[in-house]
Amino acid sequence: MSSSAHLGVPVVLSGPSGVGKTTIRNQLLARYQDIVASVSATTRPPRPGEAHGKDYLFLSEEAFQEGIRGGMFAEHAEVHGRWYGTPRGPLEERLEQGADVLLVIDVQGGLQVKEAYPEALMIFLLPPSREELHRRLSGRGEDSEETIALRMKNAEWEMTFSQRYDYWVLNRSLEEAVSQVRAILVADRCRRERARVRLSRLGLSWL
């Protein structure tokens, strides 16, 4: 089945660390039944309370590398010495069920998804300002100035990739950001070619 016949589309949510990607993702998942989370795989060890298959597929380094060679992943990237990736199987299953699938991933992974699924919606979350991002990155209160400065540098680097994303959502208020991401998904379902597929599956006589 070609990806264009999917009823759902992949939705890439990227943005610098601290911008609020996960909070927005969780709000969308809680509110809308037609939006689901992607399944991710990683080589990092489970944290307390994390379960295999629920939070992540926890794979050994060897299994992950074999997966890469076998084309198992829609995207994969190394972050701080650990591998993260999105297996194609569960992603395409969810798309075929008609759900839009949220992928909260870094910019490298995001661009790979767009390559594999050109219909993917590419959304970049922007912090209201550098100052606010610095505050959010510092606010965890557990890290040194050097660590925070490194995070800010990474954030600036990630921000340069916003130029490759189709949509920009400013996370000034959670409510506004969630409703803008939701609007982007709803609007895309109304695009002619996508609406045509959906309406003909509903058996609408006109089309």
Added chain:
Amino acid sequence: MSSSAHLGVPVVLSGPSGVGKTTIRNQLLARYQDIVASVSATTRPPRPGEAHGKDYLFLSEEAFQEGIRGGMFAEHAEVHGRWYGTPRGPLEERLEQGADVLLVIDVQGGLQVKEAYPEALMIFLLPPSREELHRRLSGRGEDSEETIALRMKNAEWEMTFSQRYDYWVLNRSLEEAVSQVRAILVADRCRRERARVRLSRLGLSWL
């Protein structure tokens, strides 16, 4: 000022007679301050209660023809022997104030607007079915079978133009249709190039 520098965009709402264009337009105008109505001009005489400058600019045949020759209109069309058009002046004023401007117009006019303003959002409203449309066109209870049949034929003809519109919104429930049109407008404001203009005018330091 080039049209691409406008903060707002023209929003063309088309669809066959009876599909609910005006109801949807009125709901959007009532709910959202950042959506406004376009101003239309016509050569048809005012109906009881209609005021010049409020409902329409009521123009003489001569004034209208002169307006066409002078490039006064963003779009114009003859319908049942009467002329209708959208003057550019008030339209561009509203766009420059940052509002999205709703134009409820026929397909001929809609395509002219897209020509004049390539950034225009082209939304086609679809009836749930031929049967339901027939019911709506008959439901006014004041017309002959011939008149209704002619309206259905016109509706079928207008429906063929749906292929030239970017978005399809099924008017199965008013609430759903209104929220889909709203989503299309909100999503478009989040498109990168449009968001860049808006955010830089907000003075956001990052961009």
